[in-house]
Amino acid sequence: MTIITLPGLIDVHTHLRVPGGEHKEDFASGTAAALGGGITMILGMPNTSPPLTTPTVLQSARTQAAADSFCDVGLFAGASPEHVEYLPALAPNAVALKIYLNDTFGPLRVEDVPTLRACFQNWPQDKLIAMHAEKQSVAVGIGLAATYNRPVHFCHISRREEIELIADAKMRGLPVTCEVTPHHLFLNQADAARLGPLGDMRPLLGTPDDVAALWEHINSTVDCIATDHAPHTLAEKHSATPPPGVAGLETSLALMLTAVNGRPTMPQAKLSLDRLIELMHSNPRRIFNLPEQPDTYIEVDMQPYTIQNDQLHSKCGWTPFAGMQVNGRVQRVYLRGDCVYEQGKIMTARGSGQLIP
Numbered sequence: 001m002t003i004i005t006l007p008g009l010i011d012v013h014t015h016l017r018v019p020g021g022e023h024k025e026d027f028a029s030g031t032a033a034a035l036g037g038g039i040t041m042i043l044g045m046p047n048t049s050p051p052l053t054t055p056t057v058l059q060s061a062r063t064q065a066a067a068d069s070f071c072d073v074g075l076f077a078g079a080s081p082e083h084v085e086y087l088p089a090l091a092p093n094a095v096a097l098k099i100y101l102n103d104t105f106g107p108l109r110v111e112d113v114p115t116l117r118a119c120f121q122n123w124p125q126d127k128l129i130a131m132h133a134e135k136q137s138v139a140v141g142i143g144l145a146a147t148y149n150r151p152v153h154f155c156h157i158s159r160r161e162e163i164e165l166i167a168d169a170k171m172r173g174l175p176v177t178c179e180v181t182p183h184h185l186f187l188n189q190a191d192a193a194r195l196g197p198l199g200d201m202r203p204l205l206g207t208p209d210d211v212a213a214l215w216e217h218i219n220s221t222v223d224c225i226a227t228d229h230a231p232h233t234l235a236e237k238h239s240a241t242p243p244p245g246v247a248g249l250e251t252s253l254a255l256m257l258t259a260v261n262g263r264p265t266m267p268q269a270k271l272s273l274d275r276l277i278e279l280m281h282s283n284p285r286r287i288f289n290l291p292e293q294p295d296t297y298i299e300v301d302m303q304p305y306t307i308q309n310d311q312l313h314s315k316c317g318w319t320p321f322a323g324m325q326v327n328g329r330v331q332r333v334y335l336r337g338d339c340v341y342e343q344g345k346i347m348t349a350r351g352s353g354q355l356i357p
């Protein structure tokens, strides 16, 4: 048994479904799943029901997070045309602002220039703006970063044209960063056909050439690995109108460690362990300006194992990676010196996670 020690990982893109979708995930189940995946800090997305676009909804989600969470949690505020006037009031209680330019789960969307201008003018300069932007929307985001001379972070970049455009922007010195998900690195359109609704998410799985492009940029343009943990129940996924999204908190580290190891399922190593730590810990912390977690680390067993649905802590209870052989099972998680997770079991009380900010 080979055990390696890594810093507690940070996931900057998690859907926790509070309020309104607690049957899919809540702060207790979502933060338990995070610990199971070696993640000690998660940033929750605002496309809840109702969304985190008003101070009242954001505050009550924060109260629930403080009561229930096993790891540290920050929340995004959501941008919407109806509630732009709330942006200054939301900012002190949010880690960043999320703007949805393209279609996905839930109605939260910004499709007009006045709202975009209001976001870039009124969201505090020292807090990040993150965008769901696909295809030419990435160019819109880069244009806004240049126009207002402030950082923009692109969520779940999935296509060759997008990662190459971001590489161009970075080469010109523009303040843009991006994240990539393990499902866009490990699955493609053929898997989407095989998996049916369980392989449906936004952005859609790419072509083999899109996937190749993401790996080509893994040691350069890509700043973070983010899970985009987007749990939906199996009943919802098998319904007539399946919602897009797949779970990711409990499989992301193992998949990325498999890419470090170059076995058992990858022909060759794609990145170093140091680079994995940058992508899953140091860069997320720096880009989102997140607090340090002292004495926080994870112990991971590098023996190969098979991903199984019945070992998940997430309420959704399934993953598109079930049956896949990977390296790296989280054995123990230490948060601020305490062992909070050991061999599948949560060892700490609800509410022991801290709220950020």
Ligand code: NCD
Residues within 6 Å of the ligand: 015, 047, 104, 105, 132, 200, 201, 202, 203, 228, 230, 231, 243, 244, 245, 246
């Ligand atoms: C996400 C969800 O279910 O909230 N779905 C998805 O397919 N990724 C929304 C999102 O991140 O776009």
Ligand code: ZN
Residues within 6 Å of the ligand: 013, 015, 045, 228, 229, 230
């Ligand atoms: Zn998402």
